[in-house]
Amino acid sequence: MSLSSGTVYIAYMGSVPDGDYSPSSHHYSMLQAVLKKSSLENYLIRSYRKSFNGFAAKLTDEEAKELASFNGVVSVFPNKVYHVQTTRSWDFMGFNQTVKRNVTGESNVIIGVIDTGIWPESDSFSDDGFGPPPKKWKGSCKGGFNFTCNNKLIGARVYISDSARDTRGHGTHTASTAAGNMVVNASFYGLAEGTARGGVPSARIAAYKVCDDAGCSAADILAAFDDAIADGVDLLTISLGAGASSDFYLDPIAIGAFHAAEKGILVIQAAGNSGEAELAEGVAPWMLSVAASTTDRLFIDKVVLGNGKTLTGFSVNSFSLNRKKIPLIFGKPATTTCDENGARECFTGCLNRTLVKNKIVVCELMDGIDEAHDSGAFGSILQLSENISLVVPLPASALNTDNFESLKAYLNSTEKPVAEIWKSETIKDSSAPVVASFSSKGPNFIPDISAPGVDILAAFSLDAPPSSTATDERRVKYSILSGTSMACPHVAAVAAYVKTFHPDWSPSAIKSALITTASPMDPSKNPDAEFGYGSGHVNPVQAINPGLVYDNVQGDNIRFLCSIGYSEDNITKISGTNTTCPKNSTKTLPRNFNYPSLSAQVKPGASFTVNFRRTVTNVGVATSTYNATIFSNSKLDIKVIPQVLSFKSLKEKKSYNVTVKGKAPAESSLASAALTWSDGIHKPLPKDVVDDNEEEVTTEEEKEERNPQRKVPEENATRIRSFINCMRPVIIVDRAHLKGRYLGVNLLAVAMDANNGILLIAYGVGKSQTSDSWTWFMGHLRDCIGPISNLTIISDRAKSIDNAVRRCFPDAFHGLCGVHLYRNLKSRSAVCSTLEDVGFERWSRVHQLGARYGFMTSNSAESINALSRHSRKLPITMLMEFFRASIQQWYYKKRNHAEKKITKRVVKSTSWRVEPCSNTLFEVLDNNLNGLVDLNAKTCSCMKWQTYGYPCGHVIKVSSSNQDDSSAYAMDCYTTEVYRQTYGEIVYPIPHPSEWDIPDDLQTVLPPAMDRRLPGRLKSHYRIPSKGEEKKRSTCSRCKESGHTRLTCGSPVPSQSYFPLPKYGSSSKSKAHMVSSKRQSKLQSSLKSQSQPASPFGTVNLGDF
Structure with a gap:
């Protein structure tokens, strides 16, 4: 239903009252009282009665004011018109196809898409392999004429026109980005070719069409919210906006999101494409606002002028001119009806079809592309203010200002200018991710997070042109779009991914996980810094394991409404529960809302002291301790109390206070600092941001990469980069005992290249092979390699290794060495049933939850041990140099x-x-x-x-x-x-220690907190016996009794009761030295007569040995 803004008002009445209450009857009676008419058929537009209470009706301004005074009405506001915020992106985010997934949980997640509808026949929405919809689904398929749902696209509703079928392509694009199937060989006329897929391809989709070519009505958006909440969706992605934020009670999306949060539904909204400060949308704290950023893929085209000069342009140009030069036309020669300026800008109706035929038209404005196409021009060259590639309807290129000036200079230099436009090509953008210039920034600390939103390939409608030109007759299955609209479903998919692993988490917990695990972005590349990208770039793999979350219940949202000045009466209507606001809530509660960022207003040039309180919930390791570390800015003084948070169980809550002091500069500026909570595995990294333009102090509770400031020796960094970027995510670990005077255990981690060649990626030396030593080693390995999806670690069944893997790599798959299991299998046929009890996934390549890629044993690490057999007696520094030199010189024979x-x-x-x-x-x-x-x-x-x-x-x-x-x-x-x-990088020799550049925080590499076994403490490095495996009992060769060996036997050696211990420097092995009976007798007499032992080490009875 198409509605005219200004004639329709929305009356918002909060929650639906309990008991015997009929929303429709109440709405009808209220409207009758205002209009004083018996028939309301042409006046009542919408009635919201499922998930919240309210209605939309045609009213005059005076009637709207009267209605606002009625008891039970929270607000009355005009019906605004909202607009859409117009493959490679998932891989760029480190979210590849082999990432760890919970397919069953993913199949139970339902993503609601409020947009322009959907194209149900797209391969991205095929239900091949899908079972029936989840039982929680209460919706239906009401898509209109000739519209069919399936087990993938499980629901559709339409609120405008007569069909949920997408006629613009926008809704199809966003839906497939979030949850589209994997479709191989998808491309836009050969560009961006690859596998198109959504972030959660096994999830279900429900489409709600609220937009057409005229826009999206607020009344229809609220109706979609009302239905979607009742239908049972898990998340809602909304790539719509009105161009600016407004008060929560006047914002239909904020209203719908509030009631969605009541039902456990997280709402993700695009921040908007205004490109300006303080115009971002989705500012309500119960929503998640998303900025758009670039990926490492950039589309460019080349314009070759007649003088041979080549200019680089930005467009998605699928046309090829076969390197053919075409005449150029610019300005007055292209028109007979407009002045020079109109012709230069290619204003609508200015270009003459006869004059521009078979020519490339030059236009000073990007909007001139439509006129060039409609006038029958062969091609067009336009001026673009930002380096964002747009799909063009004819051979075209968009040049930046400098290149466009070069083009005009060429036009003025010749009477017959010509040029050729090449088809677009893909190049790597090493500066990514960078916030797109069109992405809205602020107010407050909004947007919350950034995600890929530039040049995104996804499914498209066959009823819409791929370009913005209405007369473009091309139709494609997949198209390339840019905008925060494209970023929004990326984050929605990551939220759904988190929910598959944590279905009981609240919307605020999921939001916190995304924000606190976001990857930091470079403020030097983003002028607006945190006000442009929020907490950073979304990190899907890390988001499932945040360690700590900032959780809220609906009561926190209600108290937030108290803090921003809402009346108790209105809050009661909104929430449906009687509310009493705390005293002075407007002074203290806003900054203490349990949000994963901290903010407060400060005055320019004034000193300030701001206090915050936050509560975190432990969702990581049950027994864990987090330590606070402050990375302060010189402009800020930050104190945290307490500095240690200790947890004894999951879901346990702890609170802390933050005090930020400083003096704001007289002129507007931005300052950042950071606070890290770390348990050695999880590192939430808050940032303090001060904007002294009467804005806010902001501390962003984000979790950076494992150790973003780590510095690895370059020769080691080379191997780490090779493993991360080029090798399968499998690490094989083993240890070797060091001999000689230094002793200890050499701990090793190796990887395998594509030809099964061995690459040593980490090595260390510990005193023993205890759990503490392995945890110390693997903790440093984890800090070096960072988060790796689908990581598999292979080792023998040593309990110390198993404990370390559980602590340092909780999300990794730990596979057992096949050789050790085979030995048991060979000697004991009954072990077959034991292996079944252990679980196939622990030892079988086929059933392994991770990916072993054919690696069955730890022999690869043992090969490195064999290499170092003659070097284990060396001091540690020399041993490390031996490994370094071996990596530089030693190569296994490479096999294809x-x-x-x-x-x-x-x-x-x-x-x-x-x-x-x-x-x-x-x-x-x-x-x-x-x-x-x-x-x-x-x-x-x-x-x-x-x-x-x-x-x-x-x-x-x-x-x-x-x-x-x-x-x-x-x-x-x-x-x-x-x-x-x-093997492309060079392994350089390690310089002399005097030349090392060691950061202050790495001057001393700390050993394990507890390496040496304490008295009475059980040994922890025994191999874990298989279930049913019997321990072999030893038999003493001296006394023939079972249960011990001769080394621990208490029986004396025949005819010999005592013997001296070996002298210092001799072998540490116990040996029974044979002496004559005469000498033995003298020795015994001598020992009995002396008050001090003959040997400085004394003597010892064999039974004590």
């Missing part, structure tokens, strides 16, 4: 391991037959077990594809049948380019 495997499978699959089940599902008949290949889920029923990371014979046969390149289905690490990068 993956290529040989694939070639073998190609030959083997030649005679097989493919039976398609759908576009992405295929059955391969191999005359044996056959294989079911799902290209969407990247799985094969034979399990080899998932297990090894490169295609099995079934996948190769399917790709051959589809005329695809089978190598595209292998992990990136198997490509020649990535393999070369693994």
Whole structure:
């Protein structure tokens, strides 16, 4: 239903009262009392009665004022018109296809999309492989004529026009970005080619169409909220905005989000595309506001002028001129009806079709692209104020100001200017992520977080042109768009991802997890700093394990309304519960709202002292201790009390106070500082931001990367980078005992390249192989490599290693060495049942929850041990140098391991037959077990594809049948380019210690807190016995009794009762030295007569040895 702003008012009445209450009857009677009419058929537009209370009606200004005075009415406001905020992005965020997932939980998550509708036939919304909708779903499919839902797109409703079908492409794009299926070989005319996928491809989608070409009515948006909450969605993504924020009780999205939060639904909103300060949207603290940032992929095109000069432009140009030079036309020569300025700007109706035919029109404004296209021009070159690529409807390029001036100089230099426009190409943008210039900033500390929103490829409507030009007749299945609208569903998908692992978390807990784990962004590249990107760039993998969260209940939101001056009567209406606001709440509560950021107003040039109180909930390790570390700015004095938070259980809450002191400069400026809470695993990193322009002191509670300021020795950093960027996420650990006078244990961690070559990535020396030593070693390893999704660690069954993995890598998969299990299996057939009890996922490659990629044993680490066999007696520094030199010089023989495997499978699959089940599902008949290949889920029923990371014979046969390149289905690490990068860097010698540049915080590398076993403490480094495995009893070779050996035997050696201990410097091994009976007798007499022992070490009875 299309509504005219200014004639329709919305009456908001808070929560729906309990008991015998009819919202529709109440709305009707109130409207009758105002209008004094018996028939309201043409006046009552909407009635909200499911999730909150209110209605929309046609009223005059006077009638609206009268209605606002009625008992039970919170606010009456005009119906505003909102507008949409117009592959590679997920990988750029470190959220690749092999990341750890809870597929069952993901399938139960329902994402509601309030937008322009959806294109249900898109491959991104196919329900192949999906079961029925979750039982909690209460909605329905009311998409209108010729609209069908399925088990993926489980619901649709329409509030404008007669169909939920998307005619603009915007809603389809955002929905597929959040939860679209994996679709291989998706592209925009060959650009951005790859696998298009949503962040949570197994999640369900419910679409609510509230927008058409005229915009999105506030009345319809509230109706969509009313239905979506009642339907049972888990999250709502809203890429809409009015251009500026307003009071909460006058903002339909804030109102809907408040009642959504009451039902446990998190609402994510795009911050807006105004590009200016204090115009961001989604400022209500129960919502999540999202800024748009760039990815490392940038689309450019080239304009080659007739004089040979090449200019770089920014557009998504899918047209190719085959390097053909076309005449240029600019200004007055292109028009017969407009003046020079109108022609230069390509103003509507100015260009003459005859004059511009077969020419490239030059326009000073980007909006001139529509006129150039409609006038039949061959192409167009335009001036763009920002480096954002836009889809163009004809061969075109958008030049920045400097390049456009170069173009005009060329036009003035020749009578017959010509140029050629090349098709767009993709380049790497190493500066990413950077907040897009169009992304709105402020007020307060809004937006909350940033996400990819520039040049995003996603599904599109076949009923809409890919460009903004209405006369563009092209239709595509996938298109490229930019805007905070594109960033918003990225964050919604990450929130859904967190919910799959923590379904009981509240909206505020999920929001806190996203904010406190965001990756820091570079303020030198973002002029507005935290007011532009909020807490930083969203980090999906880290968000599922934040350690601490800032949780709120609905009562906190109610107290927040008290703090900003809402009356108790209105708050009671809004919440549906009787409310009494605390005294002086407007002075203290706003800054103490339990939000993952701290803010308060300060005056320019004045000294200030601001106090905050926050409460955190432990969601990490049950027994844990967090220490506060302040990274202060010279302008700020920050104190935290207490400085240590100790937890004994999960969901335990602890509070702390922060005091920020300083003096604001007289002129507007920004200062940042940081406070870190760390338990050695989780490191929430708050930032203090002071804006002295009567704005706020802001401390952002964010969690940075594992150790963003870490400095690793360059030779070690080379190997760490090779592992992170080029290798499979598998680490194999082992230890070797060091011999000689220094003793100790050498702890090792190795990785395997694509050809199964061994790369040592970390080594250390501890006194023993206790849990403390391994925890110390793995803690430093974790700080170096940072968070790695789907990480697998392989070791033997030593309990000390298992404890360290659980503490330092709680999300990693710990696989057991196959050799140790095989030895048990070989000697005891009954161990088969034991292995079943242990769990297949602990030892089987096929059932492993992580990805072992064919690695079964810890022999790779033992190979490094063998290499160092003759060097273990060296001092630690020399031993470390030996490893460094070996890495520089020693290479295993490289084998084309993956290529040989694939070639073998190609030959083997030649005679097989493919039976398609759908576009992405295929059955391969191999005359044996056959294989079911799902290209969407990247799985094969034979399990080899998932297990090894490169295609099995079934996948190769399917790709051959589809005329695809089978190598595209292998992990990136198997490509020649990535393999070369693994060893592309140089390993430099370590300089003399006098030349080392060691940061102050790394002057001393602390040893484990407890390395030496205390008296009475049980040994903790025994191997964990398999279930049912019996311990072998020893038999003494001296007394023939079982249960001990001769080294601990209490029986004396025949004819010998005493012997001296070895002298200092001799072998530490116990040896029974043979002496003659005569000499032995003299020795015994001598010992009995002396008050002091003959040896400085004394003597000892063999029974004590």
